[in-house]
Amino acid sequence: MTHHVIRLDAPDDFDGWRDAARALAGSGVPADRVLWQVGDQPADLFATPHRAPVAPISPSAARLNVPRDFIQLARSVVLHRDPERFSLLYALLLRVLHRPALMQDATDPLRRRVEGLSQAVRRDMHKMRAFVRFREITMPGQDGDAAEGQSRFVAWFEPDHHITRTNAAFFVGRFATMHWSILTPDAAIHWDGTTLRQGPGASAADAAPGDPLEEVWKAYYSAIFNPARLNPRAMLSEMPMKYWKNLPEAALIPDLMATARARELDMIERSRAAQGRHGTAKVGR
Amino acid sequence: MAQLDISQKLTILADAAKYDASCASSGAKKRDSRDGTGIGSITGGGGICHAYAPDGRCISLLKILLTNSCIFDCHYCINRRSSNVRRARFTAPEVVDLTLNFYRRNYIEGLFLSSGIIASANYTMEQIVEVARSLREDHDFRGYIHLKTIPNADAELIAQAGRYADRVSINVELPTRQGLERLAPEKSETQIEGAMADMATVIEDGADARKRYKSAPRYAPAGQSTQMIIGADAANDRDIVRRASGLYTRFKLKRVYYSAFSPIPDASAVLPLQRPPMQREHRLYQSDWLIRCYDFSLAEVTSVADTATGMLPLDIDPKLAWALKFRGQFPVDVNRAPREMLLRIPGLGPTAVNRLLKARRYRSLRLADVARATTSVKKLRPFIICEDWRPLALTDSADLKALITPKPKQMELFAV
Numbered sequence: 001m002t003h004h005v006i007r008l009d010a011p012d013d014f015d016g017w018r019d020a021a022r023a024l025a026g027s028g029v030p031a032d033r034v035l036w037q038v039g040d041q042p043a044d045l046f047a048t049p050h051r052a053p054v055a056p057i058s059p060s061a062a063r064l065n066v067p068r069d070f071i072q073l074a075r076s077v078v079l080h081r082d083p084e085r086f087s088l089l090y091a092l093l094l095r096v097l098h099r100p101a102l103m104q105d106a107t108d109p110l111r112r113r114v115e116g117l118s119q120a121v122r123r124d125m126h127k128m129r130a131f132v133r134f135r136e137i138t139m140p141g142q143d144g145d146a147a148e149g150q151s152r153f154v155a156w157f158e159p160d161h162h163i164t165r166t167n168a169a170f171f172v173g174r175f176a177t178m179h180w181s182i183l184t185p186d187a188a189i190h191w192d193g194t195t196l197r198q199g200p201g202a203s204a205a206d207a208a209p210g211d212p213l214e215e216v217w218k219a220y221y222s223a224i225f226n227p228a229r230l231n232p233r234a235m236l237s238e239m240p241m242k243y244w245k246n247l248p249e250a251a252l253i254p255d256l257m258a259t260a261r262a263r264e265l266d267m268i269e270r271s272r273a274a275q276g277r278h279g280t281a282k283v284g285r
Numbered sequence: 286m287a288q289l290d291i292s293q294k295l296t297i298l299a300d301a302a303k304y305d306a307s308c309a310s311s312g313a314k315k316r317d318s319r320d321g322t323g324i325g326s327i328t329g330g331g332g333i334c335h336a337y338a339p340d341g342r343c344i345s346l347l348k349i350l351l352t353n354s355c356i357f358d359c360h361y362c363i364n365r366r367s368s369n370v371r372r373a374r375f376t377a378p379e380v381v382d383l384t385l386n387f388y389r390r391n392y393i394e395g396l397f398l399s400s401g402i403i404a405s406a407n408y409t410m411e412q413i414v415e416v417a418r419s420l421r422e423d424h425d426f427r428g429y430i431h432l433k434t435i436p437n438a439d440a441e442l443i444a445q446a447g448r449y450a451d452r453v454s455i456n457v458e459l460p461t462r463q464g465l466e467r468l469a470p471e472k473s474e475t476q477i478e479g480a481m482a483d484m485a486t487v488i489e490d491g492a493d494a495r496k497r498y499k500s501a502p503r504y505a506p507a508g509q510s511t512q513m514i515i516g517a518d519a520a521n522d523r524d525i526v527r528r529a530s531g532l533y534t535r536f537k538l539k540r541v542y543y544s545a546f547s548p549i550p551d552a553s554a555v556l557p558l559q560r561p562p563m564q565r566e567h568r569l570y571q572s573d574w575l576i577r578c579y580d581f582s583l584a585e586v587t588s589v590a591d592t593a594t595g596m597l598p599l600d601i602d603p604k605l606a607w608a609l610k611f612r613g614q615f616p617v618d619v620n621r622a623p624r625e626m627l628l629r630i631p632g633l634g635p636t637a638v639n640r641l642l643k644a645r646r647y648r649s650l651r652l653a654d655v656a657r658a659t660t661s662v663k664k665l666r667p668f669i670i671c672e673d674w675r676p677l678a679l680t681d682s683a684d685l686k687a688l689i690t691p692k693p694k695q696m697e698l699f700a701v
Contacts, residue, residue: 101647106640107654130333134390153389173317174326178389216383217392219292223299224348225338228547228560234341238334249336257339267548268558275554 005035008086011186012162013038014078018071021090022064031094036086067103070096073118079162080117088114124160125167131243132157132171132182135211153180156207156246164189168196183207204246214248221249227260228267289373291383297373301353301364302399304549305456305512306542308334310345310394310429312507313451323425324388325395327451332429333394346397346431347387351375351412355401359458359469360553361517361546364401368551374403377415384420388428395429395451396420402435410438410446417449429507436472436480443480447487447504452539454510455480457532460525464518468555481536484509489537508539515569516561517546521595523587526572530583533576543569568597575604578635579628605631608668618670619655620645632664 004024008016017036024034074089082088092114096102102111134153153175159167164182168189171182181190183202190197235253244250289297310332317326334343352374353364363370375383384396398416402409413432420426432450434443446453455477459465462474484505491504511532515525529541545566546556575581581604589606590597598606608615608631617626619641627638640658644650652674656662667676 104643105647106658107644107648107650109657112657126333129328130335132391136390155391170326170328173319175324175389175391176318177322177324211390213386213390216292216295217387217390219296220299220347220387221336221338221344223296224303224344226303226340226342226547229340229342229545229563231341231563232339235337235339238343239337247336253339260339264548267550267552270550271548271552271554271556271558274552275558 003033003035004029005037006086007040008036008038010162011038011081012079012165014075017078017086017089018074021093024090025064025093025097031087031091034087034090036090064097066093066096067100069103073103073114075166076118076121077114079121079166081161082117085117088117121161121163125163125170127243128157128159128163128167129170131239131247133247134180135207135209136213137208137211150179153178154207155180155182156202156204157182157184158246159184162186165198172196218249218252222252222256225256225260227256227263230257230260230264232257291379294373294375294379295349295383297371298349298351298353298375301350301370301401302348302397304363304544304547305348305397305399305433306342306544307431307454307510307512307540308343308345308348308397309431309452309510309540312539313429314503314506316427318425318427321425321427323427324385325425325427327427327429335392335394345394346429347384347393347395348397349375349380349399351377351380351398351400351409351416352403353401354403356404357402357469357471359472360555361458361468361514361549363549363551365553367553370551377412377419380416381419381424384428385424385426388426393428395426395431397431397433399433400435406435406438407442410435410442414442414445414449417446421449431507434480434484436476438480440483443483444487444504447484447491448502450505452507452510453484453505454512455484456512457528458512458514459518460513460515460520460528461518464520468518478536481509481511481532481538485536509536510538510540510542512542512544515543515545515566517556521590522565522569522572522597523590523595525569526576526586526590526597527583529569529573530576541573543573562599564599565597568599568603572597572603575607579604580625581607581629602631604629615668616670616676617668620650620671630665630668632661632668633659 006020006024008020070093074093077085077089088110092102092110095110102108105111106115132155134155136151137154138151164184164187168182168191171180171189172191175191177193179192181188183206185203186201188199188202190199239247244253311330313327315327315329318324332345334345336344338344350364352372353370354372354374355362355364355366358366362368380396380398384393387393388395396416398413400409400413413435417430417432420430429452430450431452431454432446434446434453434455436455457465457474457477458469458472465472465474488504488508491502494501495503513525513528525543532538532541543566545561545563547560548558572586575586576583585607586603589603589610597603601609608629614626614629617630619627624638624642627633627641628635637659641650641655644654644658648654649672651672652662652666655665655669655671659665666674669676
């Protein structure tokens with residue numbers, strides 16, 4: 001039994017996947033005859049030990065027409081960390097080519113599973129846009145003209161999936177005139193006001209603390225919290241604890257929660273005392 | 286009084302602003318700063334919540350007052366003239382700096398600026414508008430701006446606010462005129478609604494002009510919203526839903542926010558001591574959704590309120606309450622029923638309904654198909670018919686409510 005081994009350049013290599021998938025589908029290669037890998041790493045957990053590449057498939061195979069929403073779906077699913085993503089997508093592609101209406105059918109198990117991967121990626125991208133926290137770092141100027149030092153904004157973030165490069169466009173559009181870097185364990189992106197550069201993974205220590213604005217932000221976070229409405233479950237569903245270590249304000253949460261009830265009771269007690277002074281007053285029409 | 290630094294002022298002026306429920310950064314037009322000299326973007330769609338406070342509320346905007354000094358004495362308000370809270374005032378440049386500094390660090394989507402009324406309505410409005418003007422014109426800021434407008438400020442100032450802001454709002458404060466007269470004696474419903482009507486006209490005329498001239502300025506593209514306080518006066522849920530519905534239709538509001546009255550420091554003696562259950566606010570929001578997103582009519586929503594008290598049930602959501610009350614409408618055949626009827630099935634939202642509508646064009650849906658298109662099929666089962674499923678007269682049984690009502694949970698961490 002022979003397999004085609006497809007070697008992709010990077011974990012988020014959508015173009016590589018698309019080119020290979022197009023050629024494979026054009027040659028009628030079934031999904032269980034393809035092994036996908038990133039670089040030299042086997043990407044598919046179920047890869048058989050006998051990987052004998054067959055003759056290269058012709059890249060000029062027939063033009064394939066797939067619905068546009070399939071391409072959109074595939075672009076995001078490729079960013080998922082699930083090692084099976086490439087083969088799931090290829091299996092879905094073969095079925096969509098056969099029956100384009102499958103893209104409309106949310107009840108199909110494979111279609112649902114792939115959609116689930118896409119949802120996880122989109123959520124991860126959204127949370128990165130929400131929870132990246134820049135720190136301002138003033139760079140010493142060149143050759144002693146320290147006054148000319150350009151400040152740079154640096155953030156450390158740990159995404160669940162391979163979203164950093166794809167998400168860069170959002171940050172470029174938003175912080176176009178700033179100089180910034182977003183560092184993650186797998187990759188880094190740097191913007192200098194005109195060009196986006198990519199770099200290798202970094203560590204948390206590379207985004208040094210010490211930005212005085214963090215204290216002002218924490219003052220805001222404390223003050224905007226209403227202790228009479230404590231509802232940690234709602235907070236945790238949108239801001240799970242896995243994000244807390246990189247959010248400066250999250251350090252305040254335990255104390256805000258612990259003192260909330262006492263603060264509320266204190267307000268009620270004072271009101272009661274005040275009403276005692278004013279005589280009883282009832283609200284009504 | 287000793288000079289307050291920025292952090293101290295922020296603590297006072299954010300604390301004073303937190304009773305405004307809205308923090309939405311949604312509905313604005315898509316834009317970014319690639320061709321600009323400043324920063325900021327709107328991604329379109331839902332907006333971004335950059336943090337959540339332990340009260341579960343989204344922190345999307347820097348929500349502050351310009352000053353918490355106020356010439357009014359509204360009983361429900363922490364900033365009323367007779368309250369002895371500490372007072373502070375930001376200058377316009379201070380707010381501009383703070384907004385930009387927070388925005389640069391990706392803490393926020395933008396600014397929600399309100400103010401206590403000082404000197405006069407016009408003076409206060411001018412100060413608010415100046416902050417927005419400076420952000421937009423001096424700094425080319427393209428993030429989100431929500432401005433509170435002051436009733437009976439000049440129409441010209443209100444229009445300027447709409448020119449710079451993505452969203453504007455005026456709070457109706459209380460659900461009934463009687464409530465407003467009692468708790469905010471210096472405010473008037475006529476004035477508040479007049480300002481809303483003026484703003485609605487500004488927004489509509491602006492949209493009209495843009496149809497004819499591409500370069501015509503946009504006015505508050507994310508529309509106007511309002512807020513009312515729940516549980517501080519005697520209004521019942523039926524009054525509240527009716528008032529909200531009237532506001533939506535008369536002023537084309539984007540949102541009506543409900544803020545369950547909660548104890549404040551140095552409360553007025555006229556206020557109730559205890560807050561209403563938070564669940565009440567939640568049920569009102571659900572009824573609001575039913576009207577805005579589920580094609581329910583006002584009469585349908587109010588029909589589930591208790592006839593005597595006018596209150597919505599607290600133990601079950603209003604959609605389930607409607608289904609139980611009109612159980613003759615069920616079960617609904619998911620393979621044949623029209624969209625409006627699918628939307629009435631408890632546990633089924635617009636996204637799942639769209640999925641089912643698409644999928645059933647290609648196949649006759651079975652229970653397993655419905656399960657894959659929805660988050661949980663368990664709640665749906667008594668209400669639907671599909672290819673391989675028909676409830677066993679479950680909707681007729683008297684104890685249906687007991688069967689599907691969620692087990693009572695302690696909704697609030699501590700009951701007072």
